[in-house]
Amino acid sequence: MSHENHTLGGEQSGTRILVLGGGYAGVLAAVRVARRTRRRGGRVTLVNPSDRFVERLRLHQLSTGQQLADHRLPDLLAGTGVAFMRGLAVGLDRTARTVDVDTQDGRRQLGYDILVYALGSVTDTDAVPGAADHAYTLAGPAAARLAGRLTELAAAAGRVAVVGAGLTGVESAAEIAETFPGLGVTLLSRDEPGPMMGDAARAYLNRGLDRLGVEVRSGADVTKVLPAGVEVAGDPEPVAADAVVWTIGVRALPLAEQAGLAVDAQGRILVDEALRSESDPAVYAVGDAAAVRQPWGMIHGTCQSGIPTAAHAADSIGRRLRGRRPKPFRFGYIHQPVSLGRRDAVIQFTHADDSPRRWYLKGRAAVRYKELVSGSPPAFFRLSRWFNVPILMLVPGRGPRWLRRGR
Ligand SMILES: Cc1cc2nc3c(=O)[nH]c(=O)nc-3n(C[C@H](O)[C@H](O)[C@H](O)COP(=O)(O)OP(=O)(O)OC[C@H]3O[C@@H](n4cnc5c(N)ncnc54)[C@H](O)[C@@H]3O)c2cc1C
Structure with a gap:
C-alpha cells in the first residue's frame, strides 16, 4: 500500500480536505470548499469509484435504456482546484486520519485534516x-x-x-x-x-x-x-x-459505522448544526449519508436537501479555517417533483417540512419545471461555487434561508 500524508500533490502545507463520494452532494461540496478555502491553503481531493458522474435523478430513464449525457468528473472539476482520484474508499482510520482507497494501481492511503463524507445511500x-x-x-x-x-x-x-x-x-x-x-x-x-x-x-x-x-x-x-x-x-x-x-427503503454504506462514527438506524452520520459529525469534529457529512435534524424534523434523502447540506458544509469549513463560528444549517423543502414518463409530470409544492401546499403544477409546465430542477450538471456545479442552488431562485414564494448569494 502506498501512504500519502497529503493529498495527491504530496505538498507539505495547507489543510487537506478529503471528499469521499462524487455524487451531487460530494461534487458540490468539493468545488465549493475549494473556492471557500483557497486563500487559506485548502487542498481538496475528491474520491469516487468511477470517473463518470451518475445523474441519480435520472436512473429511471437509464433503466429503460435511454441514453443520458456523459459527464466525466475530471471535466466537471476542471479549473476548480479540486484533485480527482478514481477509487473506492474501503477503510477509515479516524485516529490516524487516513482513508484506505482501492485504485486501479492498488491500495492507497490518503491522509486528511478534514473529511467530507458524501457516500450517498443504496436501496435496501x-x-x-x-x-x-x-x-x-x-x-x-x-x-x-x-x-x-x-x-x-x-x-x-x-x-x-x-x-x-x-x-x-x-x-x-x-x-x-x-x-x-x-x-x-x-x-x-x-x-x-x-x-x-x-x-x-x-x-x-x-x-x-x-x-x-x-x-x-x-x-x-x-x-x-x-x-x-x-x-x-x-x-x-x-x-x-x-x-x-x-424501490423501497434506503440505507447508508457501512464505512461510517465501521469507523465508529455515531450513526442513526439507517447508518447515516449524526451531525450537528454545522453538519459536523457529532462524534468526530474532523468529519462533515452531507447528502443522503447525513442524518440532519431541523426544527420541523429529520431531513429525508433527496437531491433537494442534499445539495444545500453540501453547500453549507463547505461554507462551515471555510468559516472554520478563518477562525469564525459556523452558522446553523436551516433547510425547508419546496417541492416534490415527479415525472410520469417523458411527456407528463406533476410537481407538488410543499411547506418546509415537505407537507403539501395547495398549489401544484401538471402536464407540460411540470415537465419543463422538472427538467429545469434536474439541471445540467456542468453548469450547475460551475455556478455552485458562488451561488446557492441558483435554479431555485426561479421559484416564487419565500425561499429557504440558505438561498442567498455566497461571498
Ligand atoms: C430514480 C430516482 C429519482 C430521484 N429523483 C429525485 C428528484 O426528483 N428530486 C430529488 O431531490 N431527489 C431525487 N432522488 C434522490 C437523489 O437522487 C439522492 O437523494 C441524491 O442522489 C443523493 O446525493 P448524494 O450525493 O448524497 O449521493 P449519490 O448521488 O448516491 O452519490 C454518492 C456517490 O458516492 C460514491 N461512492 C459510493 N461508495 C463509495 C466509496 N466506498 N468510495 C468512494 N465513493 C463511493 C458513489 O459512486 C456516488 O458517486 C431520486 C433518486 C432516484 C433513485
Missing part, C-alpha cells in the same frame, strides 16, 4: 427475503441490466412488478410503461401512490398512471420476492412477474 434490498437475489434496483450496473431485461420482455409481452409507490417507484413504473407499452406494469405498495402529496396532485398522478396503463395495487404488503414474482401478505397466490423492480 435486505428488507424482505429474495429481494437481493431476484429483484432489480435502479443503482449503477443494475440499471443497465434492467434495461436489457425490459427490452427482452417487451418483445414477449412480459409482466413487470414495481415494488414501492414512493416517488422513485412511481417514476419507474411510469417510465417503463411509456417506453415499453407492450409490457404489463403493476405498481405494488402498502400506501397509495404519492402518499405525501395533496389530494389534487395525487389525483393527477393516479390519472397519469392510469393513462399509461399501470395497474396500481395499493394495500399490498410484499413479503417475499420470488424468481418469477412476489408474495403479498394475505394473498394465497403470488403476483406473477417476469421482472421485479425494488
Whole structure:
C-alpha cells in the first residue's frame, strides 16, 4: 500500500480536505470548499469509484435504456482546484486520519485534516427475503441490466412488478410503461401512490398512471420476492412477474459505522448544526449519508436537501479555517417533483417540512419545471461555487434561508 500524508500533490502545507463520494452532494461540496478555502491553503481531493458522474435523478430513464449525457468528473472539476482520484474508499482510520482507497494501481492511503463524507445511500434490498437475489434496483450496473431485461420482455409481452409507490417507484413504473407499452406494469405498495402529496396532485398522478396503463395495487404488503414474482401478505397466490423492480427503503454504506462514527438506524452520520459529525469534529457529512435534524424534523434523502447540506458544509469549513463560528444549517423543502414518463409530470409544492401546499403544477409546465430542477450538471456545479442552488431562485414564494448569494 502506498501512504500519502497529503493529498495527491504530496505538498507539505495547507489543510487537506478529503471528499469521499462524487455524487451531487460530494461534487458540490468539493468545488465549493475549494473556492471557500483557497486563500487559506485548502487542498481538496475528491474520491469516487468511477470517473463518470451518475445523474441519480435520472436512473429511471437509464433503466429503460435511454441514453443520458456523459459527464466525466475530471471535466466537471476542471479549473476548480479540486484533485480527482478514481477509487473506492474501503477503510477509515479516524485516529490516524487516513482513508484506505482501492485504485486501479492498488491500495492507497490518503491522509486528511478534514473529511467530507458524501457516500450517498443504496436501496435496501435486505428488507424482505429474495429481494437481493431476484429483484432489480435502479443503482449503477443494475440499471443497465434492467434495461436489457425490459427490452427482452417487451418483445414477449412480459409482466413487470414495481415494488414501492414512493416517488422513485412511481417514476419507474411510469417510465417503463411509456417506453415499453407492450409490457404489463403493476405498481405494488402498502400506501397509495404519492402518499405525501395533496389530494389534487395525487389525483393527477393516479390519472397519469392510469393513462399509461399501470395497474396500481395499493394495500399490498410484499413479503417475499420470488424468481418469477412476489408474495403479498394475505394473498394465497403470488403476483406473477417476469421482472421485479425494488424501490423501497434506503440505507447508508457501512464505512461510517465501521469507523465508529455515531450513526442513526439507517447508518447515516449524526451531525450537528454545522453538519459536523457529532462524534468526530474532523468529519462533515452531507447528502443522503447525513442524518440532519431541523426544527420541523429529520431531513429525508433527496437531491433537494442534499445539495444545500453540501453547500453549507463547505461554507462551515471555510468559516472554520478563518477562525469564525459556523452558522446553523436551516433547510425547508419546496417541492416534490415527479415525472410520469417523458411527456407528463406533476410537481407538488410543499411547506418546509415537505407537507403539501395547495398549489401544484401538471402536464407540460411540470415537465419543463422538472427538467429545469434536474439541471445540467456542468453548469450547475460551475455556478455552485458562488451561488446557492441558483435554479431555485426561479421559484416564487419565500425561499429557504440558505438561498442567498455566497461571498
Ligand atoms: C430514480 C430516482 C429519482 C430521484 N429523483 C429525485 C428528484 O426528483 N428530486 C430529488 O431531490 N431527489 C431525487 N432522488 C434522490 C437523489 O437522487 C439522492 O437523494 C441524491 O442522489 C443523493 O446525493 P448524494 O450525493 O448524497 O449521493 P449519490 O448521488 O448516491 O452519490 C454518492 C456517490 O458516492 C460514491 N461512492 C459510493 N461508495 C463509495 C466509496 N466506498 N468510495 C468512494 N465513493 C463511493 C458513489 O459512486 C456516488 O458517486 C431520486 C433518486 C432516484 C433513485
